Amino acid sequence: MGGQRLVLVTCFCLRCSGLDWYEFGDFCYKPFEEKKTWHQAQDACRKVGAELVSILSLTDLFPFPASSDVWTGLNDLITPGFFMWSDELLVPFTYWAPGEPNNHAGFSEDCVEISTNGTQSWWNDLNCDAHQDWICMICEFS
Incomplete structure (x- = not known):
């Protein structure tokens, strides 16, 4: 697949790690209403063992009743014009x-x-230095 890497993620017996994490499908999500740059938000997610949210299907868009704009893990920082998720998952669809x-x-x-x-x-591309709320995503195994 010419430089692309396919990563399969499967979770079993999911348990979210607190009342402020929300289970949806195979993942736990935690929204943060605290404005940060994309890199600051990514660092904050990684400190708790998570990543900025990856949206892998149209269904994944709807558990987020966002009242404000939020960062996702999608970016083209490595190769301009080629968007990928920060957790290296492929982008199976777009919702630009x-x-x-x-x-x-x-x-x-x-x-x-x-x-x-x-x-x-x-979805909207934005300068990474803008300050936005964000959502972390984690896959937990028991």
Whole structure:
């Protein structure tokens, strides 16, 4: 597959590690309402053994009733124009807003947020130094 790596993730007997983590499918998610840059949010997730959220199916978009825009793990930091999840999972589908990704106004927009207008959500590329809320994701084994 020409430089791409397929990573299969399977979880059994999932247990989320606290009341502030939410189980959905095979993963636990924790939203943070504290503005950070993409790199700061990624570091915060990794400190608790998690990653910024990866969205692997359309169904995965809907457990997040976001009232604000949030960072995801999607980025093109390694290869411009080639987006991948920070946990190295492949991107099986995309849910870009119309006209995205676009490096708006010539800015380097290498990180991706879930952008919302309150009723609809989509992906938007954004400068990694912007300050956003974020969601961590973890797969726990028992």
